[in-house]
Amino acid sequence: KAGVTQTPRYLIKTRGQQVTLSCSPISGHRSVSWYQQTPGQGLQFLFEYFSETQRNKGNFPGRFSGRQFSNSRSEMNVSTLELGDSALYLCASSARTGYGYTFGSGTRLTVV
Amino acid sequence: DQQVKQNSPSLSVQEGRISILNCDYTNSMFDYFLWYKKYPAEGPTFLISISSIKDKNEDGRFTVFLNKSAKHLSLHIVPSQPGDSAVYFCAASHGGSQGNLIFGKGTKLSVKP
Numbered sequence: 001k002a003g004v005t006q007t008p009r010y011l012i013k014t015r016g017q018q019v020t021l022s023c024s025p026i027s028g029h030r031s032v033s034w035y036q037q038t039p040g041q042g043l044q045f046l047f048e049y050f051s052e053t054q055r056n057k058g059n060f061p062g063r064f065s066g067r068q069f070s071n072s073r074s075e076m077n078v079s080t081l082e083l084g085d086s087a088l089y090l091c092a093s094s095a096r097t098g099y100g101y102t103f104g105s106g107t108r109l110t111v112v
Numbered sequence: 113d114q115q116v117k118q119n120s121p122s123l124s125v126q127e128g129r130i131s132i133l134n135c136d137y138t139n140s141m142f143d144y145f146l147w148y149k150k151y152p153a154e155g156p157t158f159l160i161s162i163s164s165i166k167d168k169n170e171d172g173r174f175t176v177f178l179n180k181s182a183k184h185l186s187l188h189i190v191p192s193q194p195g196d197s198a199v200y201f202c203a204a205s206h207g208g209s210q211g212n213l214i215f216g217k218g219t220k221l222s223v224k225p
Contacts, residue, residue, distance in 0.1 A: 031211055033212065035213075035215075042215055042217035042218060043156070043201060043213075043215035044215070045212050048211035050211075055211065056211060058212070090155050090156070094211070102158070103155030103156045104155050105153065105154050106154075106155055
């Protein structure tokens, strides 16, 4: 059974640009959560989606947005990138909201 | 304001001995606690969890203890093995949802042969 797939694995962007990260959950999983990991702040919750609906949102500025498609794949978008957005972005999926989340390997975003 | 704290950034233990990783929390509404293990360049892997209605949960070499009055939990690994060397994250949730986890900043465990 394939795990949670995040693409791309690595990304370098320039300040002011925007970026879109993709997450394909485990087949059959309808719940997807996103986290940001930085050395200073650790792992911080960004969003949670279930059946295309955002169920929870973390304490991040409006530049961070996400969505989930009918096939449960999810994307997150960061606009007007700042140096501080450099981080590992992790996606996790579950068969139903709230339980048994499996994480992907993440997308390493570097903003220069 | 950090709701989940892992005050030891690192821990070094000899192979075969016990590893004890600690975690403190401030939010009394948390009702579910989890431990994740993370290797470099990989996502966190779920290890073990405990509900707030219990004070101990065991799974093989891993045992989690919860002291609600002290708002403290700990992960015991016995015996420790070199393959256990990784960063360990404590996480908490409330309202029955693990889709929104509050993580500690992690403790890097090194198990020396």
